[in-house]
Amino acid sequence: MRRVLMITYYFLPVVYAQSIRVFNFARSLTNYNWSTSILTLNHNFFPYLKDFTFSEKIKESGIKVYAVNLFKPFSKISTLNFPNTYKEFLSGASALILKFFGLPEPEQIWKARAIKFGEKILREDNFNVIIAFAPPLSNIQIGAHLSKKFKIPLIIDYSFTTNLEKHQSKEKKLLRNGSLIIADNRKIKDKLLQNHLFLDYNSVKIIPTGVNFSEFNSNEYDVKAENLVLTLALGKITVKKIKPILIALHQISRRDEFFKKSLILNLIGIPTRDVVNLILKLQLKENVKIFLNLQREAYIKLLRSSNFLIYIDEFDTVNIPYDYIGARKPYVAIINGQNNHRYIIGDYKNSLIADLNDPNSIVSAFEKAFDIFKNHKKISLVINEENYDINNIIISLVRELENFTYD
Numbered sequence: 001m002r003r004v005l006m007i008t009y010y011f012l013p014v015v016y017a018q019s020i021r022v023f024n025f026a027r028s029l030t031n032y033n034w035s036t037s038i039l040t041l042n043h044n045f046f047p048y049l050k051d052f053t054f055s056e057k058i059k060e061s062g063i064k065v066y067a068v069n070l071f072k073p074f075s076k077i078s079t080l081n082f083p084n085t086y087k088e089f090l091s092g093a094s095a096l097i098l099k100f101f102g103l104p105e106p107e108q109i110w111k112a113r114a115i116k117f118g119e120k121i122l123r124e125d126n127f128n129v130i131i132a133f134a135p136p137l138s139n140i141q142i143g144a145h146l147s148k149k150f151k152i153p154l155i156i157d158y159s160f161t162t163n164l165e166k167h168q169s170k171e172k173k174l175l176r177n178g179s180l181i182i183a184d185n186r187k188i189k190d191k192l193l194q195n196h197l198f199l200d201y202n203s204v205k206i207i208p209t210g211v212n213f214s215e216f217n218s219n220e221y222d223v224k225a226e227n228l229v230l231t232l233a234l235g236k237i238t239v240k241k242i243k244p245i246l247i248a249l250h251q252i253s254r255r256d257e258f259f260k261k262s263l264i265l266n267l268i269g270i271p272t273r274d275v276v277n278l279i280l281k282l283q284l285k286e287n288v289k290i291f292l293n294l295q296r297e298a299y300i301k302l303l304r305s306s307n308f309l310i311y312i313d314e315f316d317t318v319n320i321p322y323d324y325i326g327a328r329k330p331y332v333a334i335i336n337g338q339n340n341h342r343y344i345i346g347d348y349k350n351s352l353i354a355d356l357n358d359p360n361s362i363v364s365a366f367e368k369a370f371d372i373f374k375n376h377k378k379i380s381l382v383i384n385e386e387n388y389d390i391n392n393i394i395i396s397l398v399r400e401l402e403n404f405t406y407d
Helices: 019-032 054-061 091-100 107-124 137-150 165-177 186-195 239-255 257-262 273-281 296-304 320-327 338-343 359-374 390-402
Strands: 002-007 034-041 064-068 129-134 154-158 180-183 204-206 228-237 263-271 288-291 308-312 331-335 352-355
Touching: 002 019, 002 107, 002 137, 019 034, 019 054, 019 129, 019 390, 034 107, 064 107, 107 137, 129 137, 137 154, 137 165, 154 165, 180 186, 180 390, 186 204, 186 338, 228 239, 228 296, 228 320, 228 359, 239 257, 239 263, 239 273, 239 359, 257 263, 257 359, 263 273, 263 296, 288 296, 296 320, 308 320, 331 338, 331 359, 352 359
Parallel strands: 002 034, 002 129, 034 064, 129 154, 154 180, 180 204, 228 263, 228 308, 263 288, 308 331, 331 352
Antiparallel strands: none
16 A cells, blocks of 8 residues: 555545545545545634535545644644534634734744644655645755655645735745646646746646545435525635625626525635625625535535526636536636636636626626526536546545656
8 A cells, every 4th residue: 555645734524625635535545555644733713614524435444644732843634533514623723823923924934843743744654756746835845854764755735826926936936846737737847847947847736626426416406496506615704805706796686586585605715804894885785695614415405406507717716617527517717818718717719707897797707697697598517527527536545656656
């Protein structure tokens, strides 16, 4: 049995950033004679979307999960003692305390303790490969330290490039020391090649997060004909991301009473106080439903029961666009620059595309969605499921891992 150590700042039950990508890779690799250990941070004290139904799946998978505790040098979340919701307490207070001391995100504490804990793990077991999932940059720094000290190949996996712009010089040095760079999608690959000119096109391999289509195949989710149901999933819902959408819906609602009565906007994520205030100001309170800490089954049901899914230019949770594919629902895609439509994950040809820089185009896209709804039209999606099926994607990852093993 070969072994891989995965390093990720976010992991389940936190449903944010690359946590589900890491889990899907780790669970699927067991079918190819790879045993996975995961080094992560215990996020019990921080307010993130969480789904504790994943604990059972982790137990069944046999994945070893080691979590750095901010208040102890070492801790372990075993597969038998996965955290549950009743142990979550004072999360908001803990975040405020750390912010007061200048640590709104405890990356520096995490990095130092994860390195120490990672050394302990690598002394106890022999590992063939280390995969560091970015961002944050600290994950790569931890992986690079462990790779150098224990002479283990390092794979750097990118599911976002946000928050890394200010660290390009540090990132460049780390990338040079990596054995392989993986990107979740074409947009990330292009961004890496643009930021680091020493990389050539073949330096970065694209391996998508993928979809487990069996999760989405139930036929019990029926859309109610009397409502136009729009759904946007995000980890953190900020004014910057949601304001153009709310303003467009508000403008249409003011001049079309039927639209106002028909509209339901599902927001899956944690909104800021400013978002809630904006919803009230625009008189959309009766139209907006906010869902926190949805279990996976309920989350999928919400996607499947929507008429349109709102696709934005930058998701903060990597599995969301792939979940959209699994739901097989058309998009209202709001993209920063019309040329960026080629980066849409899924069927962009049949999407209703708007430019973030043109508010009128956003209004027009939602009006088209409403016209399709009220006239009982349908958009036929064209998606090559083989390209996104996790069972096919994992084979690509296995092939890359096998390059670093020697029998």
